[in-house]
Amino acid sequence: MGGSATVKQDRGRRDAATLNPVILAHQAEQLRRPFLEALPLAGAVVGIGGDGLQLIDGNTEFRRLGTADDSLLDRCDFREALAEFLRGEETILDLEWVDGDLISGRQYSVRAARLFTIQTRGTRCLLTLLDRTAERAAEKNLRLEMFSDSLTGLPNRAGFGDQLEAVLEQAKAGGIAVLAIDLTRFSRINESIGDVVGDELLITVARRLLSTMRAGDVLARTGGNEFGVFATVKDGPDEVLAVAERISAVLAAPYRLSELEIRIGCAVGCAVHAGDCTADELIRRAQFALKRAKASGTTELYQPQALDIARQQFTIETCLRRAIEAERLTLAYQPVIELGTGRVCGFEALARWREDGVDIPPSTFIPVAEESGLILPLGRWALDEAMRTLGTWDRMAGKSIPVTMAVNVSAIQVARDDVPAMLAQSVRAHNVAPERVALELTESAIVADPDRAAKAMEAVRSIGATIALDDFGTGYSNLAYLQRLPIDVLKIDQSFVTGMLGDRDKVAIVRAILSLAQALGLRTTAEGVETLELSQTLTALGCTRAQGYYYAAPLDAEAAFAYWSRSNSAAT
Numbered sequence: 392m393g394g395s396a397t398v399k400q401d402r403g404r405r406d407a408a409t410l411n412p413v414i415l416a417h418q419a420e421q422l423r424r425p426f427l428e429a430l431p432l433a434g435a436v437v438g439i440g441g442d443g444l445q446l447i448d449g450n451t452e453f454r455r456l457g458t459a460d461d462s463l464l465d466r467c468d469f470r471e472a473l474a475e476f477l478r479g480e481e482t483i484l485d486l487e488w489v490d491g492d493l494i495s496g497r498q499y500s501v502r503a504a505r506l507f508t509i510q511t512r513g514t515r516c517l518l519t520l521l522d523r524t525a526e527r528a529a530e531k532n533l534r535l536e537m538f539s540d541s542l543t544g545l546p547n548r549a550g551f552g553d554q555l556e557a558v559l560e561q562a563k564a565g566g567i568a569v570l571a572i573d574l575t576r577f578s579r580i581n582e583s584i585g586d587v588v589g590d591e592l593l594i595t596v597a598r599r600l601l602s603t604m605r606a607g608d609v610l611a612r613t614g615g616n617e618f619g620v621f622a623t624v625k626d627g628p629d630e631v632l633a634v635a636e637r638i639s640a641v642l643a644a645p646y647r648l649s650e651l652e653i654r655i656g657c658a659v660g661c662a663v664h665a666g667d668c669t670a671d672e673l674i675r676r677a678q679f680a681l682k683r684a685k686a687s688g689t690t691e692l693y694q695p696q697a698l699d700i701a702r703q704q705f706t707i708e709t710c711l712r713r714a715i716e717a718e719r720l721t722l723a724y725q726p727v728i729e730l731g732t733g734r735v736c737g738f739e740a741l742a743r744w745r746e747d748g749v750d751i752p753p754s755t756f757i758p759v760a761e762e763s764g765l766i767l768p769l770g771r772w773a774l775d776e777a778m779r780t781l782g783t784w785d786r787m788a789g790k791s792i793p794v795t796m797a798v799n800v801s802a803i804q805v806a807r808d809d810v811p812a813m814l815a816q817s818v819r820a821h822n823v824a825p826e827r828v829a830l831e832l833t834e835s836a837i838v839a840d841p842d843r844a845a846k847a848m849e850a851v852r853s854i855g856a857t858i859a860l861d862d863f864g865t866g867y868s869n870l871a872y873l874q875r876l877p878i879d880v881l882k883i884d885q886s887f888v889t890g891m892l893g894d895r896d897k898v899a900i901v902r903a904i905l906s907l908a909q910a911l912g913l914r915t916t917a918e919g920v921e922t923l924e925l926s927q928t929l930t931a932l933g934c935t936r937a938q939g940y941y942y943a944a945p946l947d948a949e950a951a952f953a954y955w956s957r958s959n960s961a962a963t
Contacts, residue, residue, distance in 0.1 A: 428451065430450055432520060433449075433453040435450065435517075436506065439478065443474060444464055444473060444474055446464050456520070467488060469488055473518070483505070484501075484516075486501050487499070487500060487501070497522060500520070501520050501521075502518075537549060540611070543594055543612050544597075545610055548613040551609070551674075555569065555609070555674070559670055566624060566625065567621055567622070567623060569677040570634060570638070571674070572638060572657050573685065574596065575658060577593075577616035584651070593612070597610070603638055608621070628692055635661055636690070639656075658685045659684055659690045660684045660693070661680055661690065662674075680694075707756055708763045710746055711765055715772065721745075722740045722776050722948070723947060724945060726951065726955070726958070727797070727937070728938065729935070730926065730937055737797060737829070738797065739831070739938060740773060740796060766801050766804060767804060770800060771808070773799075774817050777798050782821035782822055787952060788952075796828055796829070798828070798831065802835050802839045805843065810830070810850075811850035811854060814830070818856075825854045826855045826856070829880065830858055831882065833862050844876070848876055858876075859916070860878050862884040863883060873907070880913060880914045881915050881916070882917075882918055883901060884919075885919025886919075887900050888939075889921065892924055892925060892928060902932055915933075916937065917934050917936070917937040917938075922941055
């Protein structure tokens with residue numbers, strides 16, 4: 392019993408000592424130094440009194456941050472913030488501090504955590520300093536790598552956009568222009584001479600461009616052979632064009648690379664900020680102008696209406712893709728007349744598209760189809776549908792009717808599709824003799840890749856179909872192609888035919904084409920015949936065939952068959 396009571400009595404004395412504020416403070420003083428020394432970073436207990444901030448105690452790491460003349464608290468720039476924190480009621484204060492200058496100083500993350508005791512009543516805090524100098528240096532280096540081009544040392548695309556965004560924040564009313572610069576012939580030089588010389592060329596270009604920069608202008612390498620500039624402009628488009636001209640001039644001088652003297656040019660697209668767009672949008676506008684500059688060969692300024700047209704083309708592309716997939720396109724057939732007999736000897740199949748009750752002209756959707764690659768499924772569908780129609784006409788007539796079907800083939804199809812295989816499959820599927828098919832190619836389809844075009848044309852001829860050169864005289868008109876390639880028909884473009892009776896030059900051109908075709912043993916077809924006089928003149932000049940609104944407009948399949956029936960009956 393006595394031992395048990397002694398235990399209880401001793402426990403009671405310890406509990407009373409624990410609750411005694413004086414004893415609590417004494418224990419805290421005894422524990423403070425071991426606690427601070429156990430911290431893995433600089434730490435101290437700081438208080439505030441009538442004389443301001445007081446350093447109560449600090450560990451070895453904290454004292455090491457001081458100097459012989461002053462302590463860290465004496466020279467830090469956060470004394471006022473720390474004092475205000477201790478006078479207030481917040482429990483945590485976080486801030487950043489650089490001990491020294493921004494270049495060579497140490498960087499710390501500082502935290503003050505309020506200490507609550509009965510005696511101090513929260514007027515003290517535990518102050519810790521975490522040295523982040525190495526971390527900040529690593530972040531800086533990583534950011535430099537992320538936003539800089541390793542070859543030229545210029546800002547890259549991300550760095551360019553980042554700096555432009557900061558500048559636009561300060562110039563919300565405008566006055567900033569972006570120029571996108573593309574080096575012409577660079578890919579050819581890089582492939583022919585090598586990457587090392589190509590890199591040397593890029594470094595030289597960067598130096599030349601830097602020589603044209605004014606104070607405040609920023610130059611960046613935004614792509615493989617693309618550079619970007621943003622500059623402050625006061626005189627609007629005229630000043631921007633002057634900057635572009637200066638850039639073009641400095642890049643036009645020859646470059647000496649590996650004992651070679653090389654000349655390159657550049658295309659420049661410009662966009663002026665009008666306070667209505669972000670940095671990314673301004674860069675996109677300049678690149679859109681650059682695309683136009685590549686096509687036109689001159690410096691281009693961004694025009695909002697041009698972007699509207701481009702967006703409209705994307706809308707057309709989307710609707711056209713859906714129309715092709717849903718088979719909502721149709722073919723119209725324009726009769727081709729044998730001028731010597733007046734008989735219908737063939738038809739040209741022409742694609743037609745009606746969307747939401749509105750006819751979309753071929754001059755609008757065919758270029759979009761070629762640019763987007765939709766010309767491939769469109770071309771396959773057109774050929775198959777034309778053969779289907781020809782087979783249907785044969786069944787309606789109860790025999791193989793003596794007409795040919797002409798189908799247009801684009802340069803994209805010749806380059807990327809297997810036209811001969813496509814033709815063979817289609818005529819076989821619809822039981823049409825290949826001799827009744829004519830494929831019409833433009834000169835651009837041949838010029839783009841003459842060797843591939845020649846192989847495709849030979850394969851088409853071996854199947855039995857004929858080849859017509861469409862719009863002859865409007866393109867390159869390389870007469871060597873007429874001699875080398877298996878061409879059967881020359882189609883005289885309507886730009887020469889329409890109005891030729893009142894234009895002696897047009898008559899001379901048409902006569903020359905007809906004489907050339909006759910000498911080479913080629914048939915001829917004149918397009919755009921709209922009057923009887925034109926038809927008679929072409930016949931007298933020796934033209935073989937003709938088509939145009941004088942004879943008939945493009946017709947649907949049923950009307951075209953009826954036209955053939957009537958015309959051939961009348962001719963008989």
